[in-house]
Amino acid sequence: xxxRLLRHSIWIALTAAAxxxxxxxxxxxxxxxxxxxxxxxxxxxxxxxxxKWTNPAPEPVSELRFHLYWNAFRNNRxxxxxxxxxxxxxxxxxxxxxxxxxDLTKVxxxxxxxxxxxxxxxxxxGNPDDRTVWVLPLETPVGPGETVTLTMDWISKVPKVYARxxxxxxxxxxxxxxxxxxxxxxAGMRRRKTSGWNCHQYHANSxxxxxxxxxxxxxxxxxxxxxxxxxxxxxxxxxxxKKTLRYELANVHxxxxxxxxxxxxxxSVWDPARDLPAAEIERAARxxxxxxxxxxxxxxxxxxxxxxxxxxxxxxxxxxxxxxxxLTWLGLWAFPYPYEHISIVDPPEDGIGSGGMEYQTLYTGxxxxxxxxxxxxxxxxxxxxxxxxxxxxxxYGMVAxxxxxxxxMDEGINTFTEWEIVDRRWKYDLExxxxxxxxxxxxxxxxxxxxxxxxxxxxSSWGYVSGGSYGNNSYFRSxxxxxxxxxxxxxxxxxxxxxxxxxxxxxxxxxxEDFFDAILSQAEEPAIIRxxxxxxxxxxxxxxxxxxxxxxxxxxxxxxxxxxxxAVGFDETAGKKKSRDPDDKGRRFVSAVRVIRxxxxxxxxxxxxxxxxxxxxxxxxxxxxxxxxxxxxxxxKLARVEVDPAHKLLLDRNPxxxxxxxxxxxxxxxxxxxxxxxxxxxxIVLSSLWSAF
Amino acid sequence: xNLFTRxxxxxxxxxxxxxxxxVLLWITLFVxxxxxxxxxxxxxxxxxxxxxxxxxxxxxxxxxxxxxxxGIQEGLGPAFAAIPAGILLFALLSLxxxxxxxxxxxxGLVQGSMRRAVIEGVALFPKTFGAFFRFGVGTAAWLLLVAxxxxxxLYELPGKDAPPNNGxxxxxxxxGVLAALAVFLVRRARFDVARALLAxxxxxxxxxxxxxxxxxxxxxxxxxxxxxxxxLIVVAILQTVFTRLGVAMNPQTNAGTTGLxxxxxxxxxxxxxxHVAQLGSLSAFERLRRPVPTPLPRLASPG
Numbered sequence: 001x002x003x004r005l006l007r008h009s010i011w012i013a014l015t016a017a018a019x020x021x022x023x024x025x026x027x028x029x030x031x032x033x034x035x036x037x038x039x040x041x042x043x044x045x046x047x048x049x050x051x052k053w054t055n056p057a058p059e060p061v062s063e064l065r066f067h068l069y070w071n072a073f074r075n076n077r078x079x080x081x082x083x084x085x086x087x088x089x090x091x092x093x094x095x096x097x098x099x100x101x102x103d104l105t106k107v108x109x110x111x112x113x114x115x116x117x118x119x120x121x122x123x124x125x126g127n128p129d130d131r132t133v134w135v136l137p138l139e140t141p142v143g144p145g146e147t148v149t150l151t152m153d154w155i156s157k158v159p160k161v162y163a164r165x166x167x168x169x170x171x172x173x174x175x176x177x178x179x180x181x182x183x184x185x186x187a188g189m190r191r192r193k194t195s196g197w198n199c200h201q202y203h204a205n206s207x208x209x210x211x212x213x214x215x216x217x218x219x220x221x222x223x224x225x226x227x228x229x230x231x232x233x234x235x236x237x238x239x240x241x242k243k244t245l246r247y248e249l250a251n252v253h254x255x256x257x258x259x260x261x262x263x264x265x266x267x268s269v270w271d272p273a274r275d276l277p278a279a280e281i282e283r284a285a286r287x288x289x290x291x292x293x294x295x296x297x298x299x300x301x302x303x304x305x306x307x308x309x310x311x312x313x314x315x316x317x318x319x320x321x322x323x324x325x326x327l328t329w330l331g332l333w334a335f336p337y338p339y340e341h342i343s344i345v346d347p348p349e350d351g352i353g354s355g356g357m358e359y360q361t362l363y364t365g366x367x368x369x370x371x372x373x374x375x376x377x378x379x380x381x382x383x384x385x386x387x388x389x390x391x392x393x394x395x396y397g398m399v400a401x402x403x404x405x406x407x408x409m410d411e412g413i414n415t416f417t418e419w420e421i422v423d424r425r426w427k428y429d430l431e432x433x434x435x436x437x438x439x440x441x442x443x444x445x446x447x448x449x450x451x452x453x454x455x456x457x458x459x460s461s462w463g464y465v466s467g468g469s470y471g472n473n474s475y476f477r478s479x480x481x482x483x484x485x486x487x488x489x490x491x492x493x494x495x496x497x498x499x500x501x502x503x504x505x506x507x508x509x510x511x512x513e514d515f516f517d518a519i520l521s522q523a524e525e526p527a528i529i530r531x532x533x534x535x536x537x538x539x540x541x542x543x544x545x546x547x548x549x550x551x552x553x554x555x556x557x558x559x560x561x562x563x564x565x566x567a568v569g570f571d572e573t574a575g576k577k578k579s580r581d582p583d584d585k586g587r588r589f590v591s592a593v594r595v596i597r598x599x600x601x602x603x604x605x606x607x608x609x610x611x612x613x614x615x616x617x618x619x620x621x622x623x624x625x626x627x628x629x630x631x632x633x634x635x636x637k638l639a640r641v642e643v644d645p646a647h648k649l650l651l652d653r654n655p656x657x658x659x660x661x662x663x664x665x666x667x668x669x670x671x672x673x674x675x676x677x678x679x680x681x682x683x684i685v686l687s688s689l690w691s692a693f
Numbered sequence: 694x695n696l697f698t699r700x701x702x703x704x705x706x707x708x709x710x711x712x713x714x715x716v717l718l719w720i721t722l723f724v725x726x727x728x729x730x731x732x733x734x735x736x737x738x739x740x741x742x743x744x745x746x747x748x749x750x751x752x753x754x755x756x757x758x759x760x761x762x763x764g765i766q767e768g769l770g771p772a773f774a775a776i777p778a779g780i781l782l783f784a785l786l787s788l789x790x791x792x793x794x795x796x797x798x799x800x801g802l803v804q805g806s807m808r809r810a811v812i813e814g815v816a817l818f819p820k821t822f823g824a825f826f827r828f829g830v831g832t833a834a835w836l837l838l839v840a841x842x843x844x845x846x847l848y849e850l851p852g853k854d855a856p857p858n859n860g861x862x863x864x865x866x867x868x869g870v871l872a873a874l875a876v877f878l879v880r881r882a883r884f885d886v887a888r889a890l891l892a893x894x895x896x897x898x899x900x901x902x903x904x905x906x907x908x909x910x911x912x913x914x915x916x917x918x919x920x921x922x923x924x925l926i927v928v929a930i931l932q933t934v935f936t937r938l939g940v941a942m943n944p945q946t947n948a949g950t951t952g953l954x955x956x957x958x959x960x961x962x963x964x965x966x967x968h969v970a971q972l973g974s975l976s977a978f979e980r981l982r983r984p985v986p987t988p989l990p991r992l993a994s995p996g
Binding site: 169262309311348349350369428430434435436437438439441442443445446447449450642644645647654655656657658659660661667668669670671672673674675676677678679680682683684685686687688689690691692693 | 722723730733734738743744745746747753756758763779783788857858881936939950968
């Protein structure tokens with residue numbers, strides 16, 4: 001008894017509260033041994049699993065909670081279906097025959113059947129028809145640090161590809177497919193005040209959250225199928241026209257796989273000794289303030305397997321290329337990828353609903369045959385989706401944020417790193433002939449800055465007013481605010497903060513405030529960054545810095561009596577003002593400038609005055625000030641006034657009012673140039689009509 | 694020389710002799726696009742007061758361009774509305790002038806050819822429009838029948854459960870593109886010949902001209918299509934070369950921008966020349982395809 005108490009005390013001390021140190025390996029609370037058989041003809045999975053779950057809390061747990069995700073596709077009464085209306089990410093659900101489901105057929109604890117004891121629950125919306133959360137009350141509570149073993153059998157009907165998983169023809173993408181236990185959070189974990197289950201229903205806009213553990217998975221499929229798996233292949237047996245493949249995967253919180261007889265497999269190896277550019281190592285070491293040896297510690301070769309569609313064969317090398325660059329960037333700037341392989345599934349074009357979905361060691365891409373070659377080859381959607389989905393392996397996978405409750409922590413941080421990774425390598429992800437192009441960051445940031453959002457960024461994923469608000473806040477707005485932090489803090493401070501966050505929360509479950517703490521710890525002026533956070537992540541604030549007015553006039557000459565009572569500038573006896581020097585020699589000018597900052601977010605910036613003779617004058621507008629009024633006397637006319645000359649204010653709602661040119665400014669006109677090119681564009685269109693008729 | 698080369702050579706000769714007609718076409722282009730872009734150019738002036746100006750002056754900057762568009766977003770709707778109006782104006786002017794140009798080419802008038810082309814074009818417009826209508830409707834019907842329908846059948850043939858981008862869908866796309874191109878080339882040649890016939894008063898209506906044009910083209914469809922294709926390629930080359938040149942110039946001063954306008958408009962003038970030459974080529978084709986009058990049978994001499 002004493003030994004047991006001591007063991008529990010040590011366990012609680014190690015796991016209950018959020019640790020103050022970074023983890024070298026995850027705390028494993030789950031262990032799944034899954035055997036599953038796919039029947040492609042009936043589109044069913046027959047599965048059995050042995051689950052070992054360990055109670056991490058200092059108190060006994062009297063019930064277990066499970067996700068049965070595929071019941072989201074069971075009928076049109078599920079919460080997922082009600083929220084999505086049968087349409088998600090441009091993909092339409094097949095409401096004729098495409099329904100899916102998962103039914104538990106046997107649940108045992110210690111050999112005793114407990115299935116009948118279970119019930120469904122809808123903790124988020126009380127929907128009595130939702131079947132995505134199953135609760136199993138326990139006869140004997142699981143004590144602190146104790147492990148309970150369950151055996152569970154189930155049968156699933158694979159849904160037609162719609163949202164993140166499903167089948168089309170003989171292609172199967174199997175994600176969120178097994179009865180998956182929720183997360184029991186002890187008090188202190190993710191800043192919780194009291195312990196409890198974190199097991200939400202499957203919502204249209206929500207993704208996932210789970211504990212780390214090990215997976216041992218056996219997959220039985222017809223012989224002709226090629227299987228792509230998150231795990232490492234450990235063996236294969238054949239029985240008639242079927243085969244059983246065995247996989248192992250440790251230190252993850254999910255397991256996905258795909259099967260298709262048409263998969264074309266393409267493999268390569270990312271070898272840090274060969275594939276890490278010296279310049280990038282140098283840059284990262286300098287910016288992060290780390291030694292090269294420190295950055296390279298833990299780097300290991302990674303096997304990359306692409307499971308491609310035959311019609312995308314000419315593009316498969318692009319998956320490898322984008323994957324290798326992502327391994328390089330995230331490995332250097334966050335931390336090295338710890339697994340020995342990564343699998344990329346290229347879905348067929350009629351199964352694109354399963355595209356762009358991520359797990360730590362497997363993700364789905366997506367492309368079209370029209371990008372194989374020809375004029376559209378510069379559209380780098382494949383690269384962007386590769387970088388993005390792999391990035392999830394960091395910001396949701398290894399830094400295991402809760403996507404139900406704080407979706408921005410995965411999507412937003414990942415959007416930021418995606419923009420950076422794409423920008424560093426390709427600059428433009430939409431490349432057109434003649435060197436023209438656009439970047440997603442360049443396209444999205446102005447609209448984010450301009451738009452008044454109805455929601456703050458930090459929100460449960462189903463709590464946003466609309467799917468559009470979820471998408472904009474979780475992805476682009478949070479990505480843009482993080483980019484704004486970077487520009488305000490500077491490269492070194494920001495990336496050191498990001499690195500600190502990544503390293504501290506690797507294999508752990510952070511909250512929004514954990515990210516902010518890491519960033520703020522590096523900020524030179526944390527109050528400014530905190531203000532930005534409060535007004536965007538927790539508010540709907542904005543700012544617009546503008547040159548309200550600028551003028552320059554000739555300074556009045558001194559007129560009147562000086563201190564010696566001598567008349568200056570006028571004829572005392574004649575009572576007349578003296579005429580000015582006809583050559584205007586020694587003339588002086590008075591320039592008056594007013595800069596105003598509107599909005600709730602206080603950001604510091606500079607105001608740059610440029611004079612006709614080329615001289616410049618820079619004055620700061622402090623974050624706490626709403627305006628700056630300058631009156632400057634000089635020997636030259638004021639030519640232009642510009643706020644934010646270093647272009648740091650990315651979220652400025654209207655940058656068009658940041659500059660004022662005065663008469664003395666004789667710089668060439670960009671408007672003229674832009675208009676000329678626009679005219680030539682239209683001229684090309686019009687003159688092409690001569691060829692048409 | 695065969696029918697193709699004789700027609701093309703004659704077209705070039707006619708266009709060179711009547712170079713003013715190319716200038717006339719170029720003026721319609723310049724005016725139409727200037728009017729269409731006037732509101733947008735007014736909006737773009739704001740870029741000089743923004744941080745994006747200097748970046749755009751330095752060269753192409755996608756982020757700055759989008760930033761500028763976002764900054765003038767509110768006015769973009771009305772400004773873009775002027776563009777379809779400009780396109781419509783240009784299309785109408787081109788249609789009016791085409792028959793006038795053909796008549797001027799046929800009559801060989803050099804002095805006052807611009808004025809002549811306008812007057813004749815306006816006079817012939819109702820008939821030209823009739824021929825254009827038949828060209829449009831006929832082309833759409835042939836495209837559906839020859840390109841669209843077989844492509845659709847090929848696309849649907851493998852059934853719903855076939856994987857995407859299979860052999861049938863690839864063949865459907867290939868067939869669709871090639872057949873559509875062939876239909877367009879033949880129909881366009883026939884329309885040009887119809888306009889040439891209207892210009893010489895060989896038909897009293899657009900419908901009559903189209904039918905007569907059909908007879909002229911029949912039996913020499915390959916040559917007729919080749920003429921249109923040839924000029925299509927010439928125009929594509931001109932557009933590519935001058936567009937690349939214009940982009941490479943990337944002016945960073947006001948004088949440089951003026952230089953860009955001059956160089957680029959020379960390109961459009963050459964495209965206008967190619968259009969006149971194409972009309973001349975098809976006019977020559979029509980003349981060469983005209984049936985030779987059957988000689989009267991020789992009367993047997995008495996005795």
